[in-house]
Amino acid sequence: MNQQQRLKLIEKQQRAYETGTIEFINQQWVFFDEETEEASLLDHYLHQEIDVLRSKVWNKGFLIEGARIQCGKEIFELKDRETIRIRKQLIYSLERLLDELQDEAFFYFLTTLNSLQFSIHDCIYCYNHLNFLNTNESAGGVNFLIFDNEEEICSIQHHFDYGTTRNDRFEFTLNSGKRTVIEKIS
Template identity: 55%
Template sequence: MSQQQRTKLMNRQTRAFTEGTVENINQQWIFFDDETDEACSIEDYVESVIEVYRGGRWQQGVVEEEGKILLHREITFLRENEPIRIRKKLLYSFERLLEELNDDSFFQFITTLNSLDFSIYDCIYSYNQLTFLRTVPNQSGVNFFTFDNENQICLVQHHFSYGKKDHDRFEFTLNTGKRIVIEKVNSQ
Protein backbone atom coordinates (compact mmCIF):
# COMPACT_ATOMS: atom_id res chain seq x y z
CA MET A 1 0.00 0.00 0.00
CA SER A 2 1.50 3.30 -1.05
CA GLN A 3 1.26 6.59 0.82
CA GLN A 4 -1.19 7.69 -1.86
CA GLN A 5 -3.46 4.70 -1.11
CA ARG A 6 -3.29 5.43 2.63
CA THR A 7 -4.21 9.06 1.99
CA LYS A 8 -7.08 8.02 -0.29
CA LEU A 9 -8.49 5.69 2.40
CA MET A 10 -8.21 8.43 5.02
CA ASN A 11 -9.87 10.99 2.71
CA ARG A 12 -12.88 8.70 2.22
CA GLN A 13 -13.70 8.70 5.92
CA THR A 14 -17.12 9.88 7.06
CA ARG A 15 -17.45 12.81 9.44
CA ALA A 16 -14.06 14.16 8.33
CA PHE A 17 -15.33 17.74 8.15
CA THR A 18 -16.94 20.34 10.37
CA GLU A 19 -19.60 22.04 8.25
CA GLY A 20 -20.90 25.56 8.56
CA THR A 21 -20.99 29.03 7.05
CA VAL A 22 -18.85 32.14 7.31
CA GLU A 23 -19.78 35.75 7.94
CA ASN A 24 -17.69 38.90 7.95
CA ILE A 25 -18.42 40.65 11.25
CA ASN A 26 -16.52 43.83 12.13
CA GLN A 27 -13.96 43.06 9.42
CA GLN A 28 -13.27 39.60 10.87
CA TRP A 29 -14.32 36.32 9.26
CA ILE A 30 -16.34 34.18 11.66
CA PHE A 31 -17.09 30.48 11.14
CA PHE A 32 -20.47 29.23 12.42
CA ASP A 33 -20.57 25.47 13.03
CA ASP A 34 -23.88 24.05 11.71
CA GLU A 35 -23.96 21.25 14.28
CA THR A 36 -23.15 23.14 17.49
CA ASP A 37 -24.02 26.73 16.47
CA GLU A 38 -20.66 27.74 17.95
CA ALA A 39 -18.80 30.65 16.40
CA CYS A 40 -15.05 31.13 16.08
CA SER A 41 -12.62 33.11 14.01
CA ILE A 42 -11.63 31.53 10.69
CA GLU A 43 -8.09 32.59 11.66
CA ASP A 44 -8.13 29.60 14.06
CA TYR A 45 -8.03 27.38 10.96
CA VAL A 46 -5.17 29.00 9.02
CA GLU A 47 -3.37 26.31 6.95
CA SER A 48 -6.27 23.87 7.43
CA VAL A 49 -7.90 22.08 4.52
CA ILE A 50 -11.19 23.72 3.59
CA GLU A 51 -13.91 22.95 1.06
CA VAL A 52 -16.15 25.73 -0.23
CA TYR A 53 -19.41 25.18 -2.05
CA ARG A 54 -19.12 27.08 -5.31
CA GLY A 55 -20.43 26.44 -8.78
CA GLY A 56 -22.72 23.67 -7.51
CA ARG A 57 -19.89 21.53 -6.08
CA TRP A 58 -17.40 21.32 -3.22
CA GLN A 59 -14.00 22.74 -4.10
CA GLN A 60 -10.97 22.01 -1.94
CA GLY A 61 -8.47 24.61 -0.80
CA VAL A 62 -6.44 25.83 2.18
CA VAL A 63 -7.35 28.56 4.67
CA GLU A 64 -5.06 31.60 4.50
CA GLU A 65 -5.09 34.72 6.68
CA GLU A 66 -7.68 37.54 6.53
CA GLY A 67 -10.46 35.55 4.86
CA LYS A 68 -8.31 34.39 1.97
CA ILE A 69 -8.25 30.83 0.69
CA LEU A 70 -5.88 29.12 -1.69
CA LEU A 71 -8.24 27.52 -4.21
CA HIS A 72 -7.01 25.94 -7.45
CA ARG A 73 -3.56 27.52 -6.98
CA GLU A 74 -5.13 30.98 -6.79
CA ILE A 75 -5.78 33.18 -3.79
CA THR A 76 -9.46 34.05 -3.52
CA PHE A 77 -11.68 35.37 -0.73
CA LEU A 78 -14.42 33.78 1.32
CA ARG A 79 -17.92 34.99 0.56
CA GLU A 80 -20.58 36.07 3.02
CA ASN A 81 -22.81 33.14 4.18
CA GLU A 82 -20.83 30.74 1.99
CA PRO A 83 -21.18 27.06 2.96
CA ILE A 84 -17.80 25.63 3.93
CA ARG A 85 -16.35 22.44 5.37
CA ILE A 86 -13.16 22.40 7.41
CA ARG A 87 -11.27 19.13 7.71
CA LYS A 88 -11.10 17.93 11.30
CA LYS A 89 -7.71 17.28 12.82
CA LEU A 90 -6.85 13.88 14.23
CA LEU A 91 -5.63 13.60 17.81
CA TYR A 92 -1.84 13.81 17.66
CA SER A 93 -1.05 10.46 19.32
CA PHE A 94 -3.65 8.67 17.18
CA GLU A 95 -2.29 10.22 13.99
CA ARG A 96 1.25 9.08 14.98
CA LEU A 97 -0.03 5.52 15.45
CA LEU A 98 -1.67 5.49 12.01
CA GLU A 99 1.62 6.64 10.48
CA GLU A 100 3.60 3.93 12.29
CA LEU A 101 1.34 0.96 11.51
CA ASN A 102 2.51 -1.28 8.70
CA ASP A 103 0.30 -1.30 5.61
CA ASP A 104 -1.64 -4.50 6.39
CA SER A 105 -2.41 -3.50 9.97
CA PHE A 106 -3.33 0.02 8.88
CA PHE A 107 -5.79 -1.28 6.27
CA GLN A 108 -7.31 -3.93 8.58
CA PHE A 109 -7.73 -1.45 11.41
CA ILE A 110 -9.43 1.26 9.35
CA THR A 111 -11.69 -1.08 7.34
CA THR A 112 -12.84 -2.85 10.53
CA LEU A 113 -13.50 0.48 12.23
CA ASN A 114 -15.47 1.64 9.17
CA SER A 115 -17.46 -1.63 9.07
CA LEU A 116 -18.69 -0.76 12.58
CA ASP A 117 -19.85 2.65 11.27
CA PHE A 118 -17.00 4.59 12.87
CA SER A 119 -14.56 6.95 11.23
CA ILE A 120 -11.00 7.74 12.26
CA TYR A 121 -12.35 11.27 12.84
CA ASP A 122 -14.64 9.93 15.58
CA CYS A 123 -11.62 9.39 17.88
CA ILE A 124 -12.17 11.38 21.08
CA TYR A 125 -9.43 9.80 23.23
CA SER A 126 -6.06 8.33 22.32
CA TYR A 127 -3.25 6.80 24.34
CA ASN A 128 -0.29 5.65 22.21
CA GLN A 129 2.24 3.66 24.28
CA LEU A 130 4.50 3.37 21.21
CA THR A 131 5.33 7.05 21.57
CA PHE A 132 7.30 6.20 24.70
CA LEU A 133 9.10 3.19 23.19
CA ARG A 134 10.71 4.66 20.06
CA THR A 135 14.27 3.92 21.21
CA VAL A 136 13.56 0.41 22.54
CA PRO A 137 14.53 -2.39 20.10
CA ASN A 138 11.77 -4.84 21.13
CA GLN A 139 8.55 -2.95 21.70
CA SER A 140 5.41 -4.31 23.31
CA GLY A 141 2.44 -2.81 25.07
CA VAL A 142 -1.13 -1.67 24.60
CA ASN A 143 -2.64 1.47 23.05
CA PHE A 144 -6.16 2.65 23.93
CA PHE A 145 -8.61 4.57 21.74
CA THR A 146 -12.19 5.73 22.23
CA PHE A 147 -14.47 6.52 19.28
CA ASP A 148 -17.88 8.22 19.41
CA ASN A 149 -20.06 8.41 16.29
CA GLU A 150 -22.94 10.02 18.24
CA ASN A 151 -24.92 6.77 18.09
CA GLN A 152 -22.48 4.38 19.71
CA ILE A 153 -19.17 4.24 21.53
CA CYS A 154 -16.32 1.98 20.45
CA LEU A 155 -13.28 1.23 22.59
CA VAL A 156 -10.22 -0.17 20.85
CA GLN A 157 -7.29 -1.87 22.52
CA HIS A 158 -4.27 -2.24 20.28
CA HIS A 159 -1.94 -4.92 21.67
CA PHE A 160 1.41 -4.82 19.90
CA SER A 161 4.71 -6.64 19.95
CA TYR A 162 7.42 -5.49 17.55
CA GLY A 163 10.74 -7.31 17.29
CA LYS A 164 11.71 -10.31 15.13
CA LYS A 165 8.05 -10.54 14.19
CA ASP A 166 5.56 -7.69 14.25
CA HIS A 167 2.31 -8.61 15.94
CA ASP A 168 -0.77 -6.34 16.04
CA ARG A 169 -4.01 -7.33 17.75
CA PHE A 170 -6.97 -4.94 17.72
CA GLU A 171 -9.90 -5.55 20.05
CA PHE A 172 -12.98 -3.49 19.18
CA THR A 173 -15.72 -3.35 21.84
CA LEU A 174 -18.97 -1.45 21.27
CA ASN A 175 -21.25 -0.17 24.02
CA THR A 176 -23.81 -2.72 22.77
CA GLY A 177 -21.48 -5.54 23.82
CA LYS A 178 -20.49 -6.48 20.28
CA ARG A 179 -16.80 -7.39 20.03
CA ILE A 180 -14.44 -7.94 17.11
CA VAL A 181 -10.83 -9.05 17.36
CA ILE A 182 -8.38 -8.91 14.46
CA GLU A 183 -4.74 -10.00 14.47
CA LYS A 184 -1.91 -9.40 12.07
CA VAL A 185 1.52 -11.05 12.30
CA ASN A 186 4.27 -9.93 9.92
CA SER A 187 7.81 -11.26 9.64
CA GLN A 188 10.54 -8.72 9.18
Protein backbone atom coordinates in the same frame (compact mmCIF):
# COMPACT_ATOMS: atom_id res chain seq x y z
CA MET B 1 0.44 0.61 0.06
CA ASN B 2 2.31 3.88 -0.03
CA GLN B 3 1.76 6.96 2.15
CA GLN B 4 -0.39 8.63 -0.50
CA GLN B 5 -2.75 5.64 -0.65
CA ARG B 6 -3.05 5.69 3.15
CA LEU B 7 -3.88 9.39 3.09
CA LYS B 8 -6.57 8.77 0.45
CA LEU B 9 -8.20 6.16 2.71
CA ILE B 10 -8.16 8.61 5.62
CA GLU B 11 -9.52 11.46 3.46
CA LYS B 12 -12.44 9.30 2.28
CA GLN B 13 -13.57 8.59 5.85
CA GLN B 14 -16.98 9.77 7.02
CA ARG B 15 -17.09 12.89 9.17
CA ALA B 16 -13.72 14.08 7.83
CA TYR B 17 -14.95 17.67 7.62
CA GLU B 18 -16.64 20.33 9.71
CA THR B 19 -19.20 21.92 7.38
CA GLY B 20 -20.95 25.22 7.94
CA THR B 21 -21.36 28.81 6.86
CA ILE B 22 -19.30 31.91 7.42
CA GLU B 23 -20.57 35.37 8.31
CA PHE B 24 -18.88 38.74 8.64
CA ILE B 25 -19.93 39.97 12.11
CA ASN B 26 -18.43 42.97 13.97
CA GLN B 27 -15.53 43.24 11.54
CA GLN B 28 -14.62 39.54 12.04
CA TRP B 29 -15.28 36.39 10.03
CA VAL B 30 -17.14 33.76 12.06
CA PHE B 31 -17.61 30.09 11.14
CA PHE B 32 -20.89 28.43 12.21
CA ASP B 33 -20.66 24.64 12.31
CA GLU B 34 -23.93 23.27 10.87
CA GLU B 35 -23.81 20.11 12.98
CA THR B 36 -23.01 21.52 16.42
CA GLU B 37 -24.22 25.08 15.74
CA GLU B 38 -21.10 26.32 17.50
CA ALA B 39 -19.44 29.54 16.36
CA SER B 40 -15.69 30.10 16.08
CA LEU B 41 -13.48 32.73 14.54
CA LEU B 42 -12.43 31.81 11.02
CA ASP B 43 -8.88 32.99 11.82
CA HIS B 44 -8.58 29.89 14.02
CA TYR B 45 -8.29 27.87 10.79
CA LEU B 46 -5.60 29.98 9.08
CA HIS B 47 -3.29 27.98 6.80
CA GLN B 48 -5.55 24.92 6.97
CA GLU B 49 -7.16 23.17 4.04
CA ILE B 50 -10.63 24.56 3.35
CA ASP B 51 -13.19 23.75 0.67
CA VAL B 52 -15.61 26.42 -0.55
CA LEU B 53 -18.92 25.49 -2.18
CA ARG B 54 -19.43 27.54 -5.34
CA SER B 55 -21.77 26.60 -8.20
CA LYS B 56 -22.42 23.22 -6.52
CA VAL B 57 -18.69 22.33 -6.69
CA TRP B 58 -16.24 22.16 -3.78
CA ASN B 59 -13.17 24.31 -4.50
CA LYS B 60 -10.18 23.19 -2.45
CA GLY B 61 -7.61 25.62 -1.11
CA PHE B 62 -5.89 26.98 1.98
CA LEU B 63 -7.24 29.76 4.16
CA ILE B 64 -4.94 32.77 4.22
CA GLU B 65 -5.27 36.10 6.00
CA GLY B 66 -8.06 38.44 5.02
CA ALA B 67 -10.64 35.64 4.60
CA ARG B 68 -9.09 34.59 1.33
CA ILE B 69 -8.55 31.15 -0.16
CA GLN B 70 -5.44 30.22 -2.08
CA CYS B 71 -6.09 27.57 -4.73
CA GLY B 72 -2.72 26.94 -6.35
CA LYS B 73 -1.66 30.30 -7.77
CA GLU B 74 -5.20 31.70 -7.69
CA ILE B 75 -6.48 33.66 -4.68
CA PHE B 76 -10.12 34.54 -4.12
CA GLU B 77 -12.08 36.16 -1.31
CA LEU B 78 -14.75 34.47 0.73
CA LYS B 79 -18.29 35.84 0.66
CA ASP B 80 -20.71 36.45 3.52
CA ARG B 81 -22.97 33.42 4.25
CA GLU B 82 -20.90 31.14 2.03
CA THR B 83 -20.76 27.41 2.76
CA ILE B 84 -17.36 25.98 3.57
CA ARG B 85 -15.96 22.78 4.96
CA ILE B 86 -12.80 22.42 7.01
CA ARG B 87 -10.83 19.19 7.14
CA LYS B 88 -10.68 17.79 10.68
CA GLN B 89 -7.24 17.17 12.11
CA LEU B 90 -6.44 13.76 13.59
CA ILE B 91 -5.19 13.51 17.15
CA TYR B 92 -1.38 13.56 17.03
CA SER B 93 -0.90 10.29 18.95
CA LEU B 94 -3.38 8.56 16.61
CA GLU B 95 -1.47 9.84 13.56
CA ARG B 96 1.75 8.42 14.99
CA LEU B 97 0.06 5.09 15.74
CA LEU B 98 -1.29 4.80 12.19
CA ASP B 99 2.21 5.56 10.86
CA GLU B 100 3.65 2.66 12.90
CA LEU B 101 1.18 0.09 11.59
CA GLN B 102 2.21 -2.04 8.65
CA ASP B 103 -0.04 -1.83 5.61
CA GLU B 104 -2.19 -4.90 6.27
CA ALA B 105 -2.71 -4.08 9.94
CA PHE B 106 -3.57 -0.48 9.00
CA PHE B 107 -6.08 -1.66 6.38
CA TYR B 108 -7.74 -4.25 8.67
CA PHE B 109 -7.95 -1.76 11.53
CA LEU B 110 -9.55 0.92 9.34
CA THR B 111 -12.03 -1.39 7.58
CA THR B 112 -13.12 -2.99 10.87
CA LEU B 113 -13.58 0.43 12.46
CA ASN B 114 -15.68 1.51 9.46
CA SER B 115 -17.75 -1.70 9.54
CA LEU B 116 -18.74 -0.76 13.10
CA GLN B 117 -19.99 2.63 11.76
CA PHE B 118 -17.04 4.63 13.11
CA SER B 119 -14.67 6.92 11.27
CA ILE B 120 -11.03 7.55 12.08
CA HIS B 121 -12.17 11.15 12.69
CA ASP B 122 -14.42 10.02 15.56
CA CYS B 123 -11.39 9.46 17.82
CA ILE B 124 -11.71 11.44 21.06
CA TYR B 125 -8.79 9.83 22.94
CA CYS B 126 -5.65 7.93 21.98
CA TYR B 127 -2.90 6.74 24.28
CA ASN B 128 -0.06 5.54 22.05
CA HIS B 129 2.51 3.63 24.11
CA LEU B 130 4.69 3.28 20.99
CA ASN B 131 5.54 6.99 21.33
CA PHE B 132 7.57 6.11 24.42
CA LEU B 133 9.44 3.10 23.02
CA ASN B 134 12.41 2.67 20.72
CA THR B 135 10.74 0.91 17.80
CA ASN B 136 14.14 -0.11 16.38
CA GLU B 137 14.27 -2.72 19.15
CA SER B 138 11.77 -5.31 20.30
CA ALA B 139 8.71 -3.59 21.72
CA GLY B 140 5.46 -4.64 23.26
CA GLY B 141 2.53 -3.12 25.07
CA VAL B 142 -0.99 -1.82 24.71
CA ASN B 143 -2.46 1.32 23.15
CA PHE B 144 -5.89 2.62 24.19
CA LEU B 145 -8.28 4.42 21.84
CA ILE B 146 -11.82 5.74 22.30
CA PHE B 147 -14.14 6.66 19.43
CA ASP B 148 -17.51 8.45 19.61
CA ASN B 149 -19.77 8.62 16.53
CA GLU B 150 -22.52 10.39 18.53
CA GLU B 151 -24.61 7.23 18.55
CA GLU B 152 -22.22 4.75 20.16
CA ILE B 153 -18.86 4.61 21.90
CA CYS B 154 -16.11 2.23 20.82
CA SER B 155 -13.17 1.40 23.04
CA ILE B 156 -10.17 -0.22 21.35
CA GLN B 157 -7.21 -1.94 22.92
CA HIS B 158 -4.31 -2.39 20.52
CA HIS B 159 -2.00 -5.09 21.84
CA PHE B 160 1.30 -5.11 19.99
CA ASP B 161 4.41 -7.25 20.09
CA TYR B 162 7.15 -6.15 17.69
CA GLY B 163 10.07 -8.55 17.84
CA THR B 164 11.22 -11.05 15.23
CA THR B 165 7.60 -10.99 14.05
CA ARG B 166 5.10 -8.15 14.26
CA ASN B 167 1.86 -8.97 16.03
CA ASP B 168 -1.01 -6.46 16.11
CA ARG B 169 -4.20 -7.43 17.93
CA PHE B 170 -7.14 -5.02 18.06
CA GLU B 171 -10.00 -5.58 20.50
CA PHE B 172 -13.03 -3.42 19.63
CA THR B 173 -15.72 -3.11 22.33
CA LEU B 174 -18.89 -1.08 21.78
CA ASN B 175 -20.97 0.37 24.61
CA SER B 176 -23.74 -2.04 23.52
CA GLY B 177 -21.47 -4.95 24.51
CA LYS B 178 -20.67 -6.03 20.96
CA ARG B 179 -17.03 -7.12 20.64
CA THR B 180 -14.78 -7.72 17.66
CA VAL B 181 -11.19 -8.93 17.67
CA ILE B 182 -8.77 -8.85 14.74
CA GLU B 183 -5.17 -9.95 14.72
CA LYS B 184 -2.41 -9.54 12.16
CA ILE B 185 0.88 -11.37 12.46
CA SER B 186 3.66 -10.71 9.99
